[in-house]
Amino acid sequence: MVKRTAQDIRRGNRFDALRRVYAAPGAVSRQDIAAATGLSFATVANLVAELIEADVLVEAGYEDSGGGRPRARLAVNAGRGVLLGVDVAETAVQAQLFDLELRARHGLELPLPQGEVRPADVVDAIATAVEDLLTASDTPPSRVLGAGVSVPGAVEREDGVSVFSPYWSWREVPLRALLAERLAMPLYLDNPLKAATVAEMWFGAGRDIDDLVVVTLRGGVGAGIAIGGTLYRGATNNAGEWGHTCLVLDGRDCRCGKQGCVEAYVSTAGVARTVRELQPESALSHIRDGTATVDALARAAAEGDPVALEAVGRTARYLGVAVANLLNLFNPQALVIGGPTAERLGERLLSQTRRAAADHALPQSLRAVELRLSAVPDNPVTLGAATFALEGFLDDRKTFAPVKAGRRAARSRAAS
Numbered sequence: 001m002v003k004r005t006a007q008d009i010r011r012g013n014r015f016d017a018l019r020r021v022y023a024a025p026g027a028v029s030r031q032d033i034a035a036a037t038g039l040s041f042a043t044v045a046n047l048v049a050e051l052i053e054a055d056v057l058v059e060a061g062y063e064d065s066g067g068g069r070p071r072a073r074l075a076v077n078a079g080r081g082v083l084l085g086v087d088v089a090e091t092a093v094q095a096q097l098f099d100l101e102l103r104a105r106h107g108l109e110l111p112l113p114q115g116e117v118r119p120a121d122v123v124d125a126i127a128t129a130v131e132d133l134l135t136a137s138d139t140p141p142s143r144v145l146g147a148g149v150s151v152p153g154a155v156e157r158e159d160g161v162s163v164f165s166p167y168w169s170w171r172e173v174p175l176r177a178l179l180a181e182r183l184a185m186p187l188y189l190d191n192p193l194k195a196a197t198v199a200e201m202w203f204g205a206g207r208d209i210d211d212l213v214v215v216t217l218r219g220g221v222g223a224g225i226a227i228g229g230t231l232y233r234g235a236t237n238n239a240g241e242w243g244h245t246c247l248v249l250d251g252r253d254c255r256c257g258k259q260g261c262v263e264a265y266v267s268t269a270g271v272a273r274t275v276r277e278l279q280p281e282s283a284l285s286h287i288r289d290g291t292a293t294v295d296a297l298a299r300a301a302a303e304g305d306p307v308a309l310e311a312v313g314r315t316a317r318y319l320g321v322a323v324a325n326l327l328n329l330f331n332p333q334a335l336v337i338g339g340p341t342a343e344r345l346g347e348r349l350l351s352q353t354r355r356a357a358a359d360h361a362l363p364q365s366l367r368a369v370e371l372r373l374s375a376v377p378d379n380p381v382t383l384g385a386a387t388f389a390l391e392g393f394l395d396d397r398k399t400f401a402p403v404k405a406g407r408r409a410a411r412s413r414a415a416s
Helices: 006-023 030-037 041-053 119-136 175-180 192-203 268-278 290-302 306-330 340-358 363-368 380-395 405-415
Strands: 057-063 071-076 082-088 092-099 104-111 144-150 154-156 161-165 170-173 187-190 212-217 221-227 334-338 370-373
Touching (some): 006 030, 006 041, 006 071, 006 192, 030 041, 030 071, 041 057, 082 119, 082 192, 082 380, 092 119, 092 380, 104 380, 119 144, 119 175, 144 192, 161 175, 175 187, 187 380, 192 212, 192 334, 192 380, 212 306, 212 340, 221 306, 268 290, 268 306, 290 306, 290 340, 306 334, 306 363, 334 340
Parallel strands (some): 082 144, 212 334, 334 370
Antiparallel strands (some): 092 104, 161 170
């Protein structure tokens, strides 16, 4: 068993306190943070002193405390620097520049080559996107606190290695080292499952709960998991590969080499195959790209096309059974469905998925969960990737220069 050190506990408390500041609609007080986190006021005061010393938080006025000393209001110092979030998908690279409040300021998308994509192609697209963003926003590289990069498949986070990509014939690619040759900034790699889950934890359904599952439906599918308010990574950062659990025994071939995987039925390619199986002569069946098929399917379903409606219904049944498995395994407070497929098929997919899940989930797990679509604005993966960079910045010892004990104590007394 890996024991948590005092530094690990302090790091977790710091993240928890800061998440409450991000989650609040306006500035919050130290007392608000203590009440929301369950931490003692003294602990919160010390954490806030560190964050103010590092220019991450600022005092933004005071509020009446009902007869006592006015309480200082705290807010994130948006001008402290910028964070970058990059989402590498099957056909394109999307990049966004955020201020420290994690508000998107600039964004762009660059296509990847068709056919076989080499690591050098992805490195060039990422580096070009970052350079173009900094130029467009007139941001010097010295103001970049970090860049988070989401790449599909299995990622060795500590060493920044793309272990396996489901889209391309990649294995053991030292992607962070390759990027570091082009980008002189802190770089943090992970995959879309983890990025989307972190975005929900900081800015979406996970802000006020501890146990969360985030299902991502795109070219690949997976489930990010938060337990006790902490992202669950597993022994090798490979937790959440729900897309490669078996849904149909001896079912469709999956690109992982196995048969009957969840991904073979609810990914964009899986949805397109369902359409072709239902009616090969349908116009929807002749669209070669899976994402374009889902786009056309959403439009056709909205117009009442019977093939489209049946394809959505069948996809929802597959998804509902697979979601029920997650509910039975993890018993979360919320299960969020996100990604391009969920965005396009929307409430029609969600309502039918909910009904199918109800037929297979244990009643206690079903009653405890809120099943919903993601409400994180824009692209949760780029936001989550930028949040990786924020977490890396907060983990860096250089961020928190030693605060003299007397000065910290004086601030704590003043805050009370």
